[in-house]
Each structure stands twice: as C-alpha cells, then as structure tokens.
Amino acid sequence: AQTVTQSQPEMSVQEAETVTLSCTYDTSENNYYLFWYKQPPSRQMILVIRQEAYKQQNATENRFSVNFQKAAKSFSLKISDSQLGDTAMYFCAFMKHSITGGGADGLTFGKGTHLIIQP
Amino acid sequence: DVKVTQSSRYLVKRTGEKVFLECVQDMDHENMFWYRQDPGLGLRLIYFSYDVKMKEKGDIPEGYSVSREKKERFSLILESASTNQTSMYLCASSSDIGYSNQPQHFGDGTRLSIL
Numbered sequence: 348a349q350t351v352t353q354s355q356p357e358m359s360v361q362e363a364e365t366v367t368l369s370c371t372y373d374t375s376e377n378n379y380y381l382f383w384y385k386q387p388p389s390r391q392m393i394l395v396i397r398q399e400a401y402k403q404q405n406a407t408e409n410r411f412s413v414n415f416q417k418a419a420k421s422f423s424l425k426i427s428d429s430q431l432g433d434t435a436m437y438f439c440a441f442m443k444h445s446i447t448g449g450g451a452d453g454l455t456f457g458k459g460t461h462l463i464i465q466p
Numbered sequence: 467d468v469k470v471t472q473s474s475r476y477l478v479k480r481t482g483e484k485v486f487l488e489c490v491q492d493m494d495h496e497n498m499f500w501y502r503q504d505p506g507l508g509l510r511l512i513y514f515s516y517d518v519k520m521k522e523k524g525d526i527p528e529g530y531s532v533s534r535e536k537k538e539r540f541s542l543i544l545e546s547a548s549t550n551q552t553s554m555y556l557c558a559s560s561s562d563i564g565y566s567n568q569p570q571h572f573g574d575g576t577r578l579s580i581l
Contacts, residue, residue: 356506382569392556392572438508453499453511453524454558454570 349374349441353457360429361465367414368424368460370439378444381415381422382454387435395437398422426462434464469493470573472557478579485544487576489557496562498540499570500524500532503554512555515540547580554578 350373360366372381383395398406398415405413410427426433439457473488491498497516501509501524511524513532521532529551533541540559544551554577558570 351508353508384572390554390575392558394569394571397569440509453514454501454509455525456501456508456510458506458508 349376349379349443349455351439351441351455351457353437353439353460355460356458357461357463359463359465362429362431364429365425365427366429366462368426368437368439368462370422370424370457372420372422372439372441374420374441374443376443380442380444381413382440382442383411383413383422383424384438384440384456385433385435386438386459387432392438396424429464431464431466434462436461470557470559470571472555472573472576474576475574476577476579478581479544479547480581481546481548483544483547485547485578485580487542487544487555487557487578489540489542489559489573490538491540491559491571492538493559493561493571494537495559495571496537497560497570498534499558499560500530500540500542501556501558502526503556503575509556512542549580552578552580 352371379400381398385393385395396408412425414423436459438459440454469492471490499514500512503509515521515534531543556575557573560570561568
C-alpha cells in the first residue's frame with residue numbers, strides 16, 4: 348500500500364511571493380504517477396500538475412513547478428508569483444501505473460495543505 | 467471540457483435510510499471513482515469501476531456499495547446510513563486513452579449529512 352504525507356497543514360504567504368508545498372510518499376512501486384490537485388472554496392478539485400516517475404525532468408505548468416526527487420520519494424510544489432486566486436486546499440496524490448491504463452487503481456491522497464495568499 | 471456531474475450538492479438523510487448518490491460523466495470515460503473527503507484526512511477511495519458492471523473495492527468500502535449499469539453513470543449506495551457516514555463525497559472519472567494513466571476529473575461533490 349502507498350502512503351502520502353503532507354507535513355504542512357496550513358501555510359500563509361503574501362501575494363507575489365514564492366511558496367513551496369511539501370509532499371513525501373512511500374511505495375514499493377517503480378512505475379507511478381504523482382499529482383498536485385487544488386481545491387478552492389468552490390469545492391471543485393482541479394488538476395494543477397502531473398509527474399511521471401520515469402521522467403527525470405521536473406514538470407512545469409506556467410507558475411507551478413515541481414521538484415521531484417525519486418530516490419528521496421519527495422514531490423514538492425512551487426508556486427511562483429502567488430496570486431489571491433491561489434488560495435485553496437492543495438492535495439498531493441499518488442497513482443501506481445496500471446497495466447490496463449487509465450488509472451483504474453485510484454488515487455492515494457495526502458491530507459492536504461491549506462494555502463492562504465494574503466493581499 | 468470534461469463534465470462530471472453529481473446529482474446533489476447538499477443532502478440530508480436520516481440514520482437507517484438507504485441513500486443513493488448519483489454521478490454522471492459526459493466524456494465516455496472507462497473509469498469512475500467514489501471518494502469521501504473528511505477534514506484532516508484528505509480524500510479516501512471507497513469504490514471504483516473500470517467498466518460497465520465491474521467494480522473494485524477501494525480503501526474504505528465498508529457500509530457502501532456501488533452500481534454501474536451504464537458507462538456514463540456510477541452510483542454510490544449507503545445501504546443503511548449511519549452518522550459516521552456524514553461527509554463530502556466526490557466522484558471522479560478518467561479515460562484509458564493511450565494506456566498512460568490519464569488524470570482523474572472530479573465533480574463538485576455532495577455534502578451528505580446523516581441525522
């Protein structure tokens with residue numbers, strides 16, 4: 348079984364600052380995927396960024412980037428130039444590779460980090 | 467855009483009732499999932515389905531069952547609701563395109579209260 352740990356229950360930064368959210372995981376799998384999801388007060392879970400474990404290059408999506416350290420089983424999310432709209436719960440999630448494709452084994456989530464961007 | 471629709475945003479039921487939570491996706495996705503979300507616990511997988519009439523237990527299936535009679539619809543059933551099932555329930559779907567484990571797309575959630 349996999350476990351995902353987010354050690355920061357809540358973080359608060361000023362608008363325009365850079366913030367890093369931590370995530371570590373434990374697994375015996377070699378092929379897997381890691382995700383960061385954002386859940387604003389509207390409740391809609393939104394995919395922020397995705398990383399395949401076999402890729403050494405860190406994923407980047409505009410202001411969002413990850414620092415993926417496979418040996419250390421660490422997957423942190425960096426948000427640059429933070430904006431008020433970034434205020435949300437952020438969840439780190441793990442999915443092992445399914446031979447049938449499509450993520451049919453479900454996601455294992457961390458407990459979340461509540462990020463508050465102050466004006 | 468992928469649309470995952472959950473039938474109710476808020477629902478209040480009594481203990482012992484049989485409760486149905488409905489989820490529909492419009493993207494012809496093969497895989498569908500039910501999670502519950504509780505403060506301080508994150509999201510936990512209840513059941514998932516990778517095909518019509520197929521179902522697999524997730525991490526916390528006790529007290530729940532599911533039904534998938536049509537590809538686009540996945541129902542979560544609380545056979546006899548109890549107060550410890552008061553929670554936020556989230557439905558998700560994903561495709562098998564390219565066999566590359568596509569991301570899951572979520573509905574808006576149903577906040578269920580059992581009195």
